[in-house]
Amino acid sequence: MTAQTPIIELRNVCKSFGPIDVLHGISLKVHAGEVLCLLGDNGAGKSTLIKTLAGVHRPTSGEILMDGAPVTFTGPRDAQDRGIATVHQFGGTFPLMSIGRSFFVGVEPTKGWGPFKVFDRRKANEIAVRAVREFGITRIDDGDRLVGGLSGGERQSLAIARAVHFGARVLILDEPTAALGVKQAAHVLRIVNEAKRRGLAVILITHQVMHAMAVGDHFAVLIRGAIAADFRKGERTREEITDLMAGGETMADLEAAIEGHMATQEGHPPTPAELRPA
Numbered sequence: 001m002t003a004q005t006p007i008i009e010l011r012n013v014c015k016s017f018g019p020i021d022v023l024h025g026i027s028l029k030v031h032a033g034e035v036l037c038l039l040g041d042n043g044a045g046k047s048t049l050i051k052t053l054a055g056v057h058r059p060t061s062g063e064i065l066m067d068g069a070p071v072t073f074t075g076p077r078d079a080q081d082r083g084i085a086t087v088h089q090f091g092g093t094f095p096l097m098s099i100g101r102s103f104f105v106g107v108e109p110t111k112g113w114g115p116f117k118v119f120d121r122r123k124a125n126e127i128a129v130r131a132v133r134e135f136g137i138t139r140i141d142d143g144d145r146l147v148g149g150l151s152g153g154e155r156q157s158l159a160i161a162r163a164v165h166f167g168a169r170v171l172i173l174d175e176p177t178a179a180l181g182v183k184q185a186a187h188v189l190r191i192v193n194e195a196k197r198r199g200l201a202v203i204l205i206t207h208q209v210m211h212a213m214a215v216g217d218h219f220a221v222l223i224r225g226a227i228a229a230d231f232r233k234g235e236r237t238r239e240e241i242t243d244l245m246a247g248g249e250t251m252a253d254l255e256a257a258i259e260g261h262m263a264t265q266e267g268h269p270p271t272p273a274e275l276r277p278a
């Protein structure tokens with residue numbers, strides 16, 4: 001598996017915004033049929049990294065390679081045309097649009113869907129519903145339904161199915177399960193697995209260690225814009241991953257910080273007597 005050429009590779013990528021250095025010498029490989037989980041505390045640089053991969057930002061230095069050849073993205077559209085799809089939290093879809101309509105937003109008629117120049121509602125609905133049902137989302141059976149009426153998990157799933165339908169090879173998911181309950185998150189993670197089964201490379205950002213461990217083949221932890229750890233499934237325990245995700249702080253550090261905070265708020269941490277209900 002790892003012997004094959006990665007779909008995407010970053011070599012020593014740095015990104016600065018003016019005087020602010022956000023990413024420092026990032027090197028990473030993402031293979032087809034694998035899920036890379038990108039982990040790290042708030043502000044570690046995860047979103048900046050995927051925006052660089054998605055053509056939103058240009059690297060300040062370093063290289064991005066696709067299928068082994070260096071590429072320069074002129075913008076997000078360029079990255080999209082090369083098969084890099086980004087799905088944002090809440091699916092990035094339009095609540096007041098029908099499922100069929102939203103499925104084809106931004107797809108130029110000449111590129112994606114041949115002969116018909118006018119929007120063919122029935123046909124669009126049919127294609128959209130079939131595409132999402134192929135992903136096992138059988139509850140979506142009417143393309144006229146509004147996207148706003150779907151659950152958060154269904155919207156994410158719709159967005160992922162759409163990206164795959166239009167030929168994405170790399171699927172970037174920035175915290176797709178952040179606002180979801182357990183069942184909905186499980187649903188999205190199943191779709192992630194399905195995308196992987198179809199041979200896509202998936203880059204998943206999450207703050208939830210269980211979600212990462214449920215689908216990840218490969219894990220990279222960012223701390224202050226640099227790769228602090230890069231390991232494969234089974235090489236670290238859940239506790240080790242949790243500590244790494246917290247920017248290298250351990251649970252003991254966290255408990256100490258909470259104690260310290262309470263001490264400054266209240267003068268001292270509450271005693272057991274104070275915590276007992278009256």
Ligand SMILES: Nc1ncnc2c1ncn2[C@@H]1O[C@H](COP(=O)(O)OP(=O)(O)OP(=O)(O)O)[C@@H](O)[C@H]1O
Binds near residue numbers: 020022044045
């Ligand atoms: N356009 C920008 N200009 C200046 N600084 C930026 C810009 N974009 C991001 N940063 C800074 O880069 C750092 C990393 O931000 P980024 O959004 O990539 O973090 P993140 O890991 O995605 O965090 P979170 O988990 O909170 O989403 C932050 O300190 C942020 O303020």
Ligand SMILES: [Mg+2]
Binds near residue numbers: 048
């Ligand atoms: Mg982010």
